[in-house]
Amino acid sequence: MAKIDVVFEDNHLIAINKKGGDLSQKDKSNDDSLIEHIKLYIKEKFKKPGDVFLGSIHRLDRPTSGVIVYARTSKALTRMTKLFRDNDIKKSYFALVEGRPPDLSGYLKDYLKKDPIKNKSYIAKKGAANAKLAELKYEFIREVDNRYLIKLDLMTGRHHQIRVQLANIGCRIVGDLKYGYGTPNADKSICLHCSEIVFVHPVKKVEIRISARVPKIPEWKGVKGY
Template identity: 50%
Template sequence: MIINKMPSEIVQGDKTGDMPLSEKIKNFIKVRDNKPGNVFCGVIHRLDRPVSGLIIFAKTSKALSRFNELFREKTIKKTYLAVIKNKPPKISDKLIHFITKNEKTNMSKAHIKAVPDALRAELDYELIASSDNYHLLKIDLHTGRHHQIRAQLAAIGCPIKGDLKYGFARTNDGGFIHLHSYQINFVHPIKDEPLSIKAFPVTNDSVWNYFSKMNL
């Protein structure tokens, strides 16, 4: 099951006590399929709370195991959209950094050179559209580090709109950031069929709506 997550939603339970998507999906399946017992919903990967977009859940333990294998083998391709204020130094580029995580602040830092305890992080970006005030990047993520896209874009002077934590000037109303999991490509592990899923944010935000009208 693939869900287009809203930015306020959490994937798994946390200290806030808010109901996570995994539980909402269980409740939905229980009602839809009239299931009397427990419903399985496996969390395969995650998106940060202020981030929106496509996320995969497994409805069976077998599917969870297969999808976990696909992620380990890096055969699932994830593409993101990010809105930034500052134009990047190049129209397209490959960014390679070394990420360290600060557990106390729950933030990551992207270093140009390898440092102790750092993990290599890699992504490709392309500037695909611009408005009078903002630019839209398409990002192909090759590694899945903590806050990777947020930290790497901040490192080149292009923090994501609304991402106060990584250097943007102000927050968005509602606390979301303009980072969206836009497309997922993979071969279905059970049916062995290639799948490509795309979805824009479901929102009233004027910036996202401006870019969604373009033929991207």
């Protein structure tokens, strides 16, 4: 894992521009995650003895890039977790897709069901067992080399939600083999990027707006902020 890209930092929180392919937290692969690297960064920067506290507030899928926030104190972890649980966090994404969206802007409402064995989610009927409501808003930005840039505002946070819902309207995300795109990105990432997170600071009680540029990889070339 390369050097971390810190995009926000104070005594309570730290936010990273995660690269596609990096793990948000440990999983069954037992690969290193961002948590270990951020702890080392904090330990070295502030010359902290002993173990460093770092709380995982939310996650991004391994192939997804963009803003991810961690808590540096237990108080911040408890309060930020509640903000996410109560849907009081605004998360915006960019996606580069192969199919033009049906409208310039729209609202997608589906019910999703997760298959834990395949680590994949599917569109389900309302009322189906274990199906959860998934909502998002999208806006078509522009065409980029025969692909289409879409901005997304996530209203719920379901497993693989954006990937499933976009594929369902014929807008498969570039590099996302799991949901129907034909070829992988060179670094095995997908062109889905959490570009901004907005929330009220859990301690200071002021609005915090954290943004991150899209990755500098060939698939994103031509997109603003590259």
